[in-house]
Structures are given as structure tokens and as C-alpha cells.
Amino acid sequence: MAENNRAVVKLKEKFAASIVEVVEFRGEVTVTIKKEDLLAVLAFLKQSLQYNLLTDVTAIDYLGKKEERFMMVYLLCSIPNKDRLRIKAAVSEGECRIESASQVWATADWLEREVYDLFGITFDNHPDLRRILMAPDWEGHPLRKDYPLQGPDREPYKGRLS
Amino acid sequence: MATTEKMTLNMGPQHPSTHGVLRLVLELDGEIITKITPDIGYLHRGVEKLSEHRTYHQVLPLTDRLDYLAPMHNNLGYILAVEKLLDIQIPERAQTIRIIMAELTRLESHLVWIACHALDIGAMTVFIYAFREREAIMETYELISGARMTSNFFRAGGLSQDVPPEFEKKVRDFIASMPGYLDQYEGLLTTNPIWVKRTVGNGVISAEDAIDIGITGPALRGSGVDWDLRRDTPYAGYENYRFEVPVGKNCDTFDRYKVRLVEMREACKIINQALDRLKPGPVLADCPQICYPPKEKVYNSIEGLIHHFKIASEGYPVPEGEVYQGVENPKGELGFYIVSDGSSKPYRMRIRPPSFVNLQAIEKMAKGSMIADLVAVIGTLDIVLGEIDR
Numbered sequence: 249m250a251e252n253n254r255a256v257v258k259l260k261e262k263f264a265a266s267i268v269e270v271v272e273f274r275g276e277v278t279v280t281i282k283k284e285d286l287l288a289v290l291a292f293l294k295q296s297l298q299y300n301l302l303t304d305v306t307a308i309d310y311l312g313k314k315e316e317r318f319m320m321v322y323l324l325c326s327i328p329n330k331d332r333l334r335i336k337a338a339v340s341e342g343e344c345r346i347e348s349a350s351q352v353w354a355t356a357d358w359l360e361r362e363v364y365d366l367f368g369i370t371f372d373n374h375p376d377l378r379r380i381l382m383a384p385d386w387e388g389h390p391l392r393k394d395y396p397l398q399g400p401d402r403e404p405y406k407g408r409l410s
Numbered sequence: 411m412a413t414t415e416k417m418t419l420n421m422g423p424q425h426p427s428t429h430g431v432l433r434l435v436l437e438l439d440g441e442i443i444t445k446i447t448p449d450i451g452y453l454h455r456g457v458e459k460l461s462e463h464r465t466y467h468q469v470l471p472l473t474d475r476l477d478y479l480a481p482m483h484n485n486l487g488y489i490l491a492v493e494k495l496l497d498i499q500i501p502e503r504a505q506t507i508r509i510i511m512a513e514l515t516r517l518e519s520h521l522v523w524i525a526c527h528a529l530d531i532g533a534m535t536v537f538i539y540a541f542r543e544r545e546a547i548m549e550t551y552e553l554i555s556g557a558r559m560t561s562n563f564f565r566a567g568g569l570s571q572d573v574p575p576e577f578e579k580k581v582r583d584f585i586a587s588m589p590g591y592l593d594q595y596e597g598l599l600t601t602n603p604i605w606v607k608r609t610v611g612n613g614v615i616s617a618e619d620a621i622d623i624g625i626t627g628p629a630l631r632g633s634g635v636d637w638d639l640r641r642d643t644p645y646a647g648y649e650n651y652r653f654e655v656p657v658g659k660n661c662d663t664f665d666r667y668k669v670r671l672v673e674m675r676e677a678c679k680i681i682n683q684a685l686d687r688l689k690p691g692p693v694l695a696d697c698p699q700i701c702y703p704p705k706e707k708v709y710n711s712i713e714g715l716i717h718h719f720k721i722a723s724e725g726y727p728v729p730e731g732e733v734y735q736g737v738e739n740p741k742g743e744l745g746f747y748i749v750s751d752g753s754s755k756p757y758r759m760r761i762r763p764p765s766f767v768n769l770q771a772i773e774k775m776a777k778g779s780m781i782a783d784l785v786a787v788i789g790t791l792d793i794v795l796g797e798i799d800r
Contacts, residue, residue, distance in 0.1 A: 273731040274494050300621050303736065304762040308749055323734055323747065323762070327621070327635065330642045334734065355624030358770050366458075381451035381799060390459055397463050 253277045255297050255333050263289055268338075276334060283320070283337040287347045290322065290335065294352055299324040299333060305349060305359035307339075307367045311393040317341040318369055322349060339369055348374040366391035416444065419781075423452050427530045427785045430795030434772075434784070441780045446773040450766075453799035461759040465725025466492050469756065471562045476761065477797040478559055480519040482511045482551075483739050485564045490645055491735035491746035492566045495728050496700060503691040504568035505647045509684045510581060511554075511563070512646070513677040517588070518547040519740035519792075520674050524595060527667070527789035531608050536598050543591050546584050553577060565702070567695035582685055585678050592674055599667070609664040613775040613787040616661055623774065624767040627742030628673060629791060632658035632666030639738040646737075650687075651680050663790040670792075700726045725754030741765050741792050761800060765793040 256270055259279060266285035271278045281289050293299040303323040311317055316338035324333045339346050348371035349356035360371045361380040368389035371377055379386060388395055396402070422433040431452035437445035457476065461469040473488040474481035486508060493500065525540035548558045554573045555563040563570055599605045615625070620633040630637060638655040640648040656672035658665030694701045702721055707714030730752040736745040742764025751757040768791050776787040 274497065274733050276733060278732070301626075302624060303743065304734075304745060304747065304760065306747065306760040306762075308758045313751075321747070321760075323745070325736075327637050332643075332734070353624065354619075354622045355767060355770070358766065359624075362766075379451075381454045383451070390456060395459075397459060 253333075254329075255279070255293065255299070258297060259289065259292075262292060276332065278334040278336060280336040280338070283339060283346050286320075286335075286337050287349070287351060290324075290349055290352045293324060293333065293335070297326070298328045299326045301325040301327055302349065302353040302355045302359075303332070305356050305363060307363045307369055307391075309367060309391065309393045314338070315340075318344070318367060320346055320363070320369070344368065345370040345372055347372050350374055365389070368392065414439075421781075421784075423449075427788060429526060429788060429793055432769075432788070432793070432795055432798075436781070436784070438781070443776055443779060443781065443784060446776060446784070448769060448772060450769070450795070450798050453795050455800065457800045458759055458761060461756055463755065465754045466566065466728060466756065467721070467725055469759065470564075471560065473761075474560050474562055475796060476763065476800060477519075477739065477741060477744070477765070477794050479522050479794055480515045480740050481559055481561045482515040482563065483519075483737065484744065485561065486512050486646060487735060487737040487739070487744045487746050489564045489566055490737065491733055491748050492728070494733045494735055495731060495748060495750055496566060496697075497729070498567060498695055498697055498700065500568045500695050501692045502687075503572075503689060504693040504695075506684050506688050507569060507573060507693065508564060508646055509648070509651070510681050510688075511561075513680045513684070514547050514550060514581070516677045516740045517674055518544055520670050520677075521547075523670060523740075523789075523792045524667075527786075527792075528599060528605075530785045530789045531605065533599065533602070533605060536595055539591065539594060539598075543584075543588070550577070550580055550584070553580065565694065567697050567701040569693040570702075571705075572693045578685060578688065581681065585681050585685075588678050589675060592671060596671065606664065608783075608786055609667060609790075610660075610662060612663040612779070612783050613666075613790055614660070614662045615771055615775050619774060620661075620771070623771045625742070625771055626764055626767070627739065628669045629666055629742065629768055629771075631656060632669045632790075633661040634658055639736055639743060643736070645735065651683050653680050663786055666790050727752060727754050728756075736762070739764055741794065741797070742768055744797075761797075763797045763800060765791075765795075766798045769793050769798060 266282045269280040303325045306321050308319045318339040320337045322335040363369055364377055365379040365382050366389055417438045419436045419438055421436055423431040433449040435447040436443055457472050473484040476484050521540040521544045525537040528536035551561055552558050555561040615633055617633045617635050620630050636657050653676045656669045658669050703714045703717045708718045728750045730750055732749040734747045736743045744764050745762030747760040748756050749758040776784040
């Protein structure tokens with residue numbers, strides 16, 4: 249169970265105040281934390297609990313579904329212990345920024361650039377925050393839920409069957 | 411007095427050795443590279459955005475257009491993630507055929523890698539040989555799915571259809587001849603003085619740096635990290651197979667070459683084990699809500715037709731939740747992170763592309779070397795732009 253997960257036990261000891269939620273689904277543990285403590289939690293997981301590989305950094309847009317619009321997702325993997333952990337942190341639309349994980353892992357550099365490009369979330373202390381997949385002069389952030397599928401200047405997509 | 415200044419050189423996006431539309435802006439001091447700025451996104455098709463607007467079944471054909479050199483493996487990663495969300499078990503036969511196809515795909519991808527990598531460095535013969543063997547795998551693809559590259563063969567719950575009777579013999583014959591072909595490539599390259607000079611000591615990256623940058627797959631194992639998802643976090647039934655995971659020592663292009671060659675031999679062993687396990691049986695789970703009915707029923711009964719139409723038009727609802735499934739793609743860890751809101755379309759689908767993350771290491775691996783060595787580094791990273799740009 250999630251409560252017995254080695255990382256969850258340690259995180260509850262050390263960062264009790266910053267844990268918002270712990271969920272287990274299909275054997276995968278997700279810990280949601282407050283975004284202010286993100287770097288401290290990630291650094292702790294890397295240094296003390298051997299989560300040495302940052303597999304992925306991404307975001308989810310919960311437009312109109314949650315109070316805080318964006319959710320940052322960090323997928324961690326421990327090569328010595330062969331287990332995975334998912335860390336999430338909510339980011340509001342009003343203050344659309346979060347500390348950059350590239351200070352802990354070099355991997356985060358491009359992955360965060362992609363999130364910046366496609367979601368428009370700004371990363372503080374990122375070494376080189378530029379668009380990566382879209383053209384440098386592109387307007388808007390395509391993976392946001394309010395960005396039309398066909399692009400901004402076209403007829404909206406009405407589905408294949410309508 | 412003569413002065414020197416740094417030169418900026420644009421390599422790509424149309425360049426034969428950049429394996430697609432990769433653009434590298436190089437800053438040169440003579441022929442020595444002092445800075446590399448990769449520029450990607452030329453092939454961006456918005457697969458993640460598109461998938462939010464399609465049913466789970468309609469997303470499948472998008473996935474084999476990511477890493478188009480290993481289409482079945484992409485299908486496998488996506489399908490496993492969907493099956494994890496649905497929490498369904500698939501029949502033994504389907505699982506075994508999936509393993510055979512996944513490993514054939516690994517062979518195919520590595521064949522293209524050795525062909526292009528060798529060609530980039532100047533050994534053209536290997537290219538011709540490797541494409542000859544790849545053709546046999548393409549024919550197998552065509553035999554079972556009707557397509558040579560965009561296979562679209564796996565389904566949530568199993569396979570789209572059973573394989574034809576001649577499949578087993580075709581794969582057996584091919585696998586029997588493959589080790590001989592591999593000896594041929596090794597004979598052409600491993601002790602070839604030019605090959606050795608070009609690859610030994612090229613593109614060195616230490617194990618710590620490789621993990622820090624997030625490199626996975628053969629490139630990580632070439633740096634001496636013993637990590638293979640097939641063995642360490644088994645999926646799709648890999649726990650039932652015995653195989654070795656090769657690991658390099660010197661962290662250079664030559665070691666990564668050796669690792670991939672051993673991987674090809676191990677893939678042959680896995681396919682042989684899978685062929686021995688292949689027993690007749692169903693290839694689709696007994697889940698009428700998710701799986702399409704057999705074609706005979708669709709063509710010959712009204713119930714079958716309605717059943718087919720309902721899944722094709724509406725899709726199937728998937729339980730609310732989120733899962734991540736990582737698979738050991740030939741190029742590294744390919745991951746599908748799917749967030750479901752309980753509807754028949756993914757709320758968010760994130761693809762973790764191995765080539766994208768591996769490409770980040772290019773500056774670390776090629777800085778301070780010559781332009782010709784950069785070409786070898788691009789080859790050894792084994793990138794594919796369809797996956798980087800998505």
C-alpha cells in the first residue's frame with residue numbers, strides 16, 4: 249500500500265507539512281506536494297532515497313476542473329532499488345511559475361523547455377528557457393485545453409462523426 | 411598579424427548524417443567544436459494534442475508514427491498503458507506474439523542503426539547488408555499486419571488478428587540465419603582499423619553524467635549502467651524469458667556498438683524461446699466492451715455489426731486514474747503517461763521519448779571534438795526525429 253512505500257514513509261517524516269495527497273493506483277504511487285517545497289523534496293529523494301533518474305517532467309492542464317489550473321508531474325526512478333515514484337505539484341494560472349528541477353537533474357533542462365513551450369509555465373532559475381518544439385515566434389501554448397486543435401486561425405474542429 | 415575568429419556553421423536540417431530533420435548550430439574553432447546548439451521541432455505534429463481528441467482506439471495509429479523504425483514497440487508501450495488503466499489480462503498466445511514482434515522490431519531498429527551509423531563513418535557495405543536483413547523483417551510485418559511500417563497490429567486486449575500459419579516458419583528461418591549475418595557485420599567492423607580509430611574514445615560520457623542527463627537504453631548500458639526495463643521492471647511477460655543484458659565499460663562509441671550487437675543476439679534468443687512457447691489459442695481477451703468482435707461476426711450477423719459500430723463510433727470508457735508505462739524501446743525508455751477522466755478519450759497523454767532525452771547529451775559528448783566525430787556521435791545516440799518532435 250501507498251502508506252508503506254519507503255519514500256512515502258520518509259517524506260511524511262521529513263516534509264509532513266508540504267504533503268497534500270498520497271494516492272496509489274494500479275500499483276503506482278503519486279505524492280502531491282506544495283510547489284514551494286518542490287526542490288527540497290526532489291533533492292531529498294535524489295540524495296537520500298536513491299531516486300537517481302528523472303524519467304520525465306510534464307504538466308497537465310485542468311482548465312475548469314480544478315481550482316489550480318496546472319499540475320506539474322515529475323516521474324522519478326531509482327535504478328538501485330528498481331522502483332518508481334511520481335511527484336506532483338499544483339501551479340495556479342495567476343502565478344504560473346515554479347522552481348526549475350534542472351538544478352537537481354540536468355535532464356530537466358529540455359523537458360522543462362517543452363513544458364514551457366506547450367503549456368506556458370515559467371521555470372525559475374532555468375539555464376536556457378526558450379521554446380523547443382514550436383517556432384521561436386509562435387504565439388500561444390498548444391497543449392493548453394483552451395488552445396484549439398486546428399490552430400488559432402482555423403475553423404474549430406467538430407469531430408470526425410459530426 | 412593574423413587573427414582567428416570562431417565560425418558558426420549550420421548543420422542540417424537537410425543533412426544526410428543528421429538522421430532526419432535535426433539542425434545543429436555549431437560554433438567552431440578551426441575544426442574543433444566549441445559549442446553545439448540543437449534546434450528541433452521541424453517534424454512536430456502535435457501527437458499529444460491530437461490524442462486528447464481521439465478515442466483510445468484511434469490513438470493507436472498515431473503511436474507507430476513516433477519512432478517509425480520501431481513501430482511495434484511504440485504500439486506495445488501505448489497498449490500496455492491502456493491495458494493497465496483498464497486492468498485487463500490478455501491471452502497467452504497474444505502475449506507471446508507480442509514478444510516475438512517486439513524483439514523483431516528491436517532487431518529491425520538496430521539494423522537501421524548499424525547501417526546508418528556505419529555509412530556515416532564511411533563503411534558502405536554494412537548498409538547494404540543490414541538493409542537486406544531488415545527487408546525480411548519488413549516482410550514479416552507485411553505478412554501479419556498488411557503494412558511494412560505502420561503496423562497498427564496490437565489491440566487493447568490482445569492482437570487485431572491471429573498470425574497466418576506460415577508466420578512461425580518464416581520467423582524461425584530468419585532467426586536461424588541472423589547470427590551468421592551478425593558475424594558478417596562484426597567481421598566487417600569490429601577489428602576494422604578505420605572503424606576502431608573512429609569509434610574508440612569517441613563520444614565518451616561517464617555513468618554519472620549519463621544518468622544525470624537521463625540517457626536510457628543501449629547508450630546508458632554502453633556507459634556501464636546495468637539497467638534494462640525488460641529485466642528490472644518486467645512488462646508484457648518478459649519475466650518468463652532468459653536473456654543477458656550487455657554492459658559496456660569504456661563509455662565510448664565502440665562500447666555502445668558492442669552493446670547493441672550483443673542485444674541483437676539476445677533478441678534472437680528471446681524470439682527462439684517465444685517461438686517454443688507459442689501454442690494455439692485465442693489472441694484477444696474475452697472483453698466485449700473493449701475488444702472488437704471477430705470479422706466473421708461483423709459481416710454475418712447484425713449483433714456483430716452493431717457491436718463493431720458501437721466500439722468504432724463511441725470507443726470504450728476507461729476508468730478514471732493515471733498510469734505510466736515504460737518499455738525498453740530499442741532506443742531507450744519509451745514511456746506513456748496517460749491521465750484518464752473516465753471518458754473514452756485520454757484527458758492527457760504524455761509520451762516520454764527516449765531520443766529526445768538522449769539527444770540532450772550531444773553537447774557533452776561531442777564538445778571539443780572534430781566535426782567528423784560529431785557525425786559518429788549522432789550515429790551512436792541512435793536518434794529518430796519522428797519521436798523527438800512528436
